[in-house]
Amino acid sequence: MSLSEAAAARVREAISAAERPIVGLRVGVKNGGCAGMSYTMEYAEAKNPHDEVIEDKGVTLLVDPKAVLFLLGTEMDVKTDKFASTFVFRNPNETSACGCGESVAITPAKPEVLAG
Numbered sequence: 001m002s003l004s005e006a007a008a009a010r011v012r013e014a015i016s017a018a019e020r021p022i023v024g025l026r027v028g029v030k031n032g033g034c035a036g037m038s039y040t041m042e043y044a045e046a047k048n049p050h051d052e053v054i055e056d057k058g059v060t061l062l063v064d065p066k067a068v069l070f071l072l073g074t075e076m077d078v079k080t081d082k083f084a085s086t087f088v089f090r091n092p093n094e095t096s097a098c099g100c101g102e103s104v105a106i107t108p109a110k111p112e113v114l115a116g
Helices: 005-017 065-071 111-115
Strands: 024-031 037-044 052-056 059-063 075-080 085-090 094-097 104-106
Touching (some): 005 024, 005 075, 005 085, 059 065
Antiparallel strands (some): 024 037, 052 059, 094 104
16 A cells, blocks of 8 residues: 555645644545445554554555455545545555445455465
8 A cells, every 4th residue: 555645745744733642544444335345544543463554655554454455556645626635545456436436346455466
């Protein structure tokens, strides 16, 4: 998993403005939404023992161990339009997305992809 320059800058800005000590951004997936899964993000005050730790562009990402295979190869970016700015995930493991953009279908990465 990686961050675009825009996403890294936005995460660094958000963490520096937090009112409590933050060690990084925890990223994962959860079941739900019309397509089956959705991405999750939250401030992390501490590292969990099984988190996958990724350092990218000055940001610490803590990936939920249950989400690692779903997020392999994913780039987190920021999409800005006339009315809003939001984080987006460019995930090669996505097989479809719902029309509203709130949920996705994701197939976990295959073990042979990890070995190559």
